[in-house]
Structure formats: C-alpha cells, structure tokens
Amino acid sequence: MEGGMATLKEFLKSDRFATCAGVELLEIKPGYAHARMEVTDRHLNGGGVCQGGALFTLADLAFAAVANSRKKLTLSVNANITFLRPAKLGYVYAEAVEVFNHHRIPFVEVKITDEQGELIAVFTSSGYRKESDLPVDALE
Numbered sequence: 001m002e003g004g005m006a007t008l009k010e011f012l013k014s015d016r017f018a019t020c021a022g023v024e025l026l027e028i029k030p031g032y033a034h035a036r037m038e039v040t041d042r043h044l045n046g047g048g049v050c051q052g053g054a055l056f057t058l059a060d061l062a063f064a065a066v067a068n069s070r071k072k073l074t075l076s077v078n079a080n081i082t083f084l085r086p087a088k089l090g091y092v093y094a095e096a097v098e099v100f101n102h103h104r105i106p107f108v109e110v111k112i113t114d115e116q117g118e119l120i121a122v123f124t125s126s127g128y129r130k131e132s133d134l135p136v137d138a139l140e
C-alpha cells in the first residue's frame with residue numbers, strides 16, 4: 001500500500017497467499033465480512049475434493065477482514081476448522097461474524113458454504129487486538 005490511508009479491502013490484498021489462492025473479499029462491514037474463492041483443479045487434493053488448507057485460507061482472510069473491521073490491528077491467536085462436507089469445483093463462500101467484540105480478545109465464527117448453500121465447514125478463531133490503529137480510513 002502506498003501513500004498511507006486506504007481501505008481495509010486494499011490493505012488485505014497484500015495477503016498475497018490468499019490472493020494467489022483466488023480469495024476475494026466481497027463485503028466488509030463492522031463485525032461482518034463476506035468472501036469467496038473459486039475451487040478450481042489446482043485446489044483439489046488427491047481425493048478429488050477441495051484441499052483443507054485452501055478452505056482454511058478462505059476462512060482466514062474472512063477472519064482478518066472481520067477482526068480488523070474495528071480498524072485496530074488484530075491477529076489470530078488460535079483457529080479451529082471443522083470440515084462437514086467436501087467442496088467440489090465452483091465457488092465457496094465465507095461469512096464471518098464477530099460473535100464477541102471484545103476490545104482485546106475478539107471471537108469470530110466463519111461459515112463456509114457452497115453454491116447450493118450447503119454448509120461445508122465452520123471455522124472459529126480468537127484474535128488479539130492491538131492498540132495500534134490500522135492505516136485505513138474506510139472498510140471498502
């Protein structure tokens with residue numbers, strides 16, 4: 001990011017691993033974020049379904065968006081994912097909600113669904129919110 005102030009969406013584009021995996025942030029509001037990723041051939045594991053780490057990466061960026069939507073730098077200190085159904089080729093969506101907006105240790109839940117709206121995975125994470133302000137002036 002050049003010249004200081006930008007949006008949180010632009011700030012998070014510097015997460016090149018997630019960007020390379022095809023993760024796109026669709027919406028960020030205070031306490032809420034929506035993201036998607038297209039599952040392509042390169043996301044598949046040996047079993048022919050979307051690799052778990054790819055789904056984790058989608059959830060991780062959605063976590064980053066919602067946890068940082070308060071404009072204070074917030075990093076994940078633990079994360080858990082439960083895979084409920086296999087994801088096949090096509091879009092998967094992540095809806096992230098800050099369930100507990102604690103000033104220091106917020107808690108976030110991310111639900112991943114497929115194009116049919118079927119629940120694919122649930123990710124939960126606690127963040128650590130630092131005092132430092134993010135160099136952003138808007139969310140999107």
Ligand SMILES: CC(C)(COP(=O)(O)OP(=O)(O)OC[C@H]1O[C@@H](n2cnc3c(N)ncnc32)[C@H](O)[C@@H]1OP(=O)(O)O)[C@@H](O)C(=O)NCCC(=O)NCCSC(=O)Cc1ccccc1
Pocket residue numbers: 015060063064068074075076077078128130
């Ligand atoms: C940021 C912070 C959590 C805190 O930093 P500071 O404020 O400088 O403070 P300090 O490090 O001194 O810690 C204070 C105290 O807390 C303790 N403690 C720490 N963790 C734990 C624990 N899990 N469990 C128990 N205790 C823990 C620590 O030992 C210390 O204890 P002490 O006072 O000596 O007794 C730092 O430890 C860190 O970077 N951790 C790795 C986070 C990371 O890499 N996450 C993944 C990537 S981010 C992501 O996924 C999303 C994203 C993307 C893009 C943008 C944004 C987000």
